[in-house]
Amino acid sequence: MSRPELTGHASLFYNAKEARKYDSSSRMVGIQREITERAIELAKLPDGRPSFVLDVGCGSGLSGQVLEEHGHVWVGCDVSRDMLNMANERIEDKREASQNNDSDESSSEDESMQQDNKRKSRQTSEEPSPGDLLHHDMGTGLPFRHATFDACISISALQWLCYANSNDQFPKRRLMRFFSSLYKVLRRGARAVLQFYPESSEHAILISECAAKVGFAGGIVVDYPNSTKAKKHYLVLSFERSDMAPQGLSGMEGALLNDERASGVRVADKDPRKNRKGSQAPRKKKGGGKTKEWILHKKETQRKKGKDTKIDTKFTGRKRPTRF
Numbered sequence: 001m002s003r004p005e006l007t008g009h010a011s012l013f014y015n016a017k018e019a020r021k022y023d024s025s026s027r028m029v030g031i032q033r034e035i036t037e038r039a040i041e042l043a044k045l046p047d048g049r050p051s052f053v054l055d056v057g058c059g060s061g062l063s064g065q066v067l068e069e070h071g072h073v074w075v076g077c078d079v080s081r082d083m084l085n086m087a088n089e090r091i092e093d094k095r096e097a098s099q100n101n102d103s104d105e106s107s108s109e110d111e112s113m114q115q116d117n118k119r120k121s122r123q124t125s126e127e128p129s130p131g132d133l134l135h136h137d138m139g140t141g142l143p144f145r146h147a148t149f150d151a152c153i154s155i156s157a158l159q160w161l162c163y164a165n166s167n168d169q170f171p172k173r174r175l176m177r178f179f180s181s182l183y184k185v186l187r188r189g190a191r192a193v194l195q196f197y198p199e200s201s202e203h204a205i206l207i208s209e210c211a212a213k214v215g216f217a218g219g220i221v222v223d224y225p226n227s228t229k230a231k232k233h234y235l236v237l238s239f240e241r242s243d244m245a246p247q248g249l250s251g252m253e254g255a256l257l258n259d260e261r262a263s264g265v266r267v268a269d270k271d272p273r274k275n276r277k278g279s280q281a282p283r284k285k286k287g288g289g290k291t292k293e294w295i296l297h298k299k300e301t302q303r304k305k306g307k308d309t310k311i312d313t314k315f316t317g318r319k320r321p322t323r324f
Contacts, residue, residue: 002311003199006303009165014059014080023060023086032062032155035232039063039153039193040070042221042236042246047071050130051150054185056138056194057157061087064131067153075149077134077142078157084133091129139174141181148185151192158196158235162203164305175210182237183214192216192237207235217241223249292317 004013014022022028045051051072055064058076060083067074078084136143139161161174182192198204204220211218216237224230225248236246282293295317302309 005160005163005199009079010160011080011082014083016082016085019060019080019082019086022083023062029062032059033066035155035195036063036066036153038223038232039155039195039234040066042193042234043151043153043191045070045072045151052148054142054144054149054152056142056152056154056182057160058087058133059083059155059157061090061131061133063153063155064129065090068130073130075132075134075144077136077138079135079137081135084135087131087133091131091133094129138178139169141177142185144181144185146184147187149190150187151190152182152186152194153192154194154196156195156197158194158207159198159203162199162206172206172210175207176213179211179214179216183216186239188239190239191218192235194235194237196233196235198233204233211235211237215239217243221246221248290317 004010007013043053045053047070053067053072053074055067055074055076058064058074058078059080061076064074064076064087076084076087078087134143138157161178162171164171186192196207198207208220217240218235218237221234221236223232223234282291282297296312299309299312299316
């Protein structure tokens with residue numbers, strides 16, 4: 001299955017049908033909950049005090065629901081209107097349930113003390129949603145006041161900035177806009193935890209370098225690096241230069257953005273073979289012919305530039321029969 005980022009803009013991929021499918025999938029709901037719980041842990045959000053959290057790429061509000069359960073107030077932004085409609089339905093349903101509980105409470109004032117305690121506990125479990133939504137593309141920067149949020153989380157959204165969906169989009173420029181605006185809207189002492197799925201180690205390095213250039217410290221935490229399905233990347237950012245990146249769940253250390261030994265970036269799962277001297281892209285044949293490796297490399301380069309490229313098949317690079 002090809003990556004969704006290669007199919008086009010996120011707002012086109014996550015249409016009404018895909019948004020409904022995403023929100024109703026028990027598997028996706030479970031994965032989102034697990035990743036959000038881990039992001040809250042890495043962000044070191046206090047349990048006894050509510051925090052004002054920014055959720056970048058909030059989607060259908062699954063991560064916001066976990067934030068609510070932890071007692072935090074959140075604002076979510078996403079580029080897909082259909083995803084935001086799903087999140088808005090969840091918020092409105094919760095508000096209606098809260099209003100119904102309030103009306104039931106006013107009509108039953110003469111009940112016993114035991115029933116009153118049950119009603120109060122039910123009311124606290126169905127309070128109005130403390131979340132709010134914004135339709136916005138994070139690649140253009142975050143439109144909030146300086147030092148607004150106590151923390152920021154992002155689940156499975158950051159990797160979209162590594163792809164160009166039109167000729168006027170440049171991944172590095174969009175990443176710099178996002179990180180520079182994120183640096184401004186977070187209060188000092190806050191943390192940002194951005195979970196993402198890099199297509200390659202080059203994408204992880206690009207993201208880390210852009211975050212370091214605007215002034216962030218921290219690094220990439222890799223959970224379960226030896227697993228194909230369970231492997232997760234978390235970019236943990238802070239303002240303290242002495243702040244060390246937490247360890248992954250398997251014990252692997254994250255990559256420090258301010259590690260001088262690695263010129264500012266060290267990615268834990270980086271392929272060491274790519275640093276060998278003389279490593280180059282596949283070449284053409286001596287007679288000018290194109291090898292299958294060269295064709296696949298060329299098509300992959302075109303996809304990363306956002307250009308329309310035919311899918312790879314078993315006929316890609318196959319030698320044609322001689323002419324009649």
